[in-house]
Amino acid sequence: MTTEAKVNVEEKLACNKYNVDEGHAHIALKEEGADNLFDQLILCCPAALYRRGENGARSFDYAGCLECGTCRVLCGDTLLERWEYPQSSMGVSYRFG
């Protein structure tokens, strides 16, 4: 798969108001899982939180999560170890929405 992405999504996420739960990842990936499924997450996660490094290693960072549930629909039964809502008032808070 070729992924043509140049935009810096982190800059956009930086506009948002977050209260990150440092102690608990509300979404967790399994260690293993099919590459083509991981590609789907790369394409569809609006926050660009699923990534592949230069060496091909997978990474995921829940901190910028928009809590949309896209990864749950795509890979809830396969690649994801868990998908929960962040705990009490944690996560993103939209000021506009």
Next chain:
Amino acid sequence: MVDFDVIIVGAGPAGSVAASVLAKEGKSVLVIERGAYAGAKNMTGGRLYSHALKKLFPQFEEEAPLERKITHEKISLISAQGNTTLDFTSPALGIAGQDSYSVLRAPFDQWLASQAEAAGAEYIYGIAVESLIIEDGRVCGVCAGDDMIRAHVTILADGVNSLLAASAGLGAKLSPHRMAVGVKEVIELPEQVIEDRFLCEPQEGCAWLFVGDATKGHVGGGFLYTNRGSLSLGIVATLSDLCKSRVPIYQMLEDFKNHPAMRPVLKNGKTVEYSGHLIPEGGYRMVPTLYGNGCMVAGDAAMLCMNLGYQVRGMDLAIASGECSAHAAREALETGRYDKEALSSYEGRLRESFVLRDMQASADFPDFMESTSRLFKGYPEMCQAIFQSLFVVDGKPGRPLGKKLLSPVKELGLMNVLKDARKGVKAL
């Protein structure tokens, strides 16, 4: 022993409307919302068709935090370089009862919640309902934080990603064919600039939908709504087809912003928020079982949403379904019976109202969209070619106009175009 007559999960439009109707009837109501305030977790494209709200809040035009009244409709077939737009305006768009408004959900949902609170509903914020209390096959309340809270009736208005509905046997299986992801930026611009760029009077605005290159030819589209001092700009893409893309959704949005037709419209705008949300777009055939013993589902949690490409509706359906569920709960409270049969009037009410009627009328549309790839790649390019041949003058000896105009159609195949048109008309 119950703590409340009715517990409602979620303070979106479906939940707060249900709370408001029940509280006005003197019922004890608790709304539990996981966000720090109503709307904190919610995003929408932007346009509220007001008819359902008007019925419940006749003064909403003066009271609700509305952005702009939509008096301009634009629909574009956007290709990689060109853009063909239909621009429509008519006084009919502004008549009370059929008017629509751009909204931002953080202020709007807080206003709706404040209406329910004023009527006597209680709200708890910042706590997610983790599970339902189910005894002898009946939902008897919720578990949230360390508390078990009991009620005669529980209404699940917890949105598209309802983690609770399935446990009550009511949820729909969310298939990537039936779900779209939406991503949006709120882009600030001075009010006067918005009025100048969109040719609108103060407090009036424009709704603009795009099909084609906004999603790089994939199933979905772009949207732009004018707010008072900002634009809501975004794209929506059906997950199953987005998975076949080479470009991720966030890059699609960035490229859309930089399209030659969009860049001047957004010039000097400042992005102040970036959001993402799912849309249940499977329509009528995706609507799950709507009620069970002691429990009902409303709004997005019940997949009550319509994406017709040129029109997205979910908020008016959420409001009306919240209202219907409240009336069903009220009736059940009056008879003292909370089983499935007692709550069945909920579905009856939805069937009599516009909610399930409109959804049923367009039941074939989601399949039409998904199976007509030329809508997203083909027709936008065809339109560009047609109008290019009409408008470009380059000094070369011309061909007859009819031939020029028909050749882009022939490229797609005249029969294909006719077939698609027929399919589309039938699906609507």
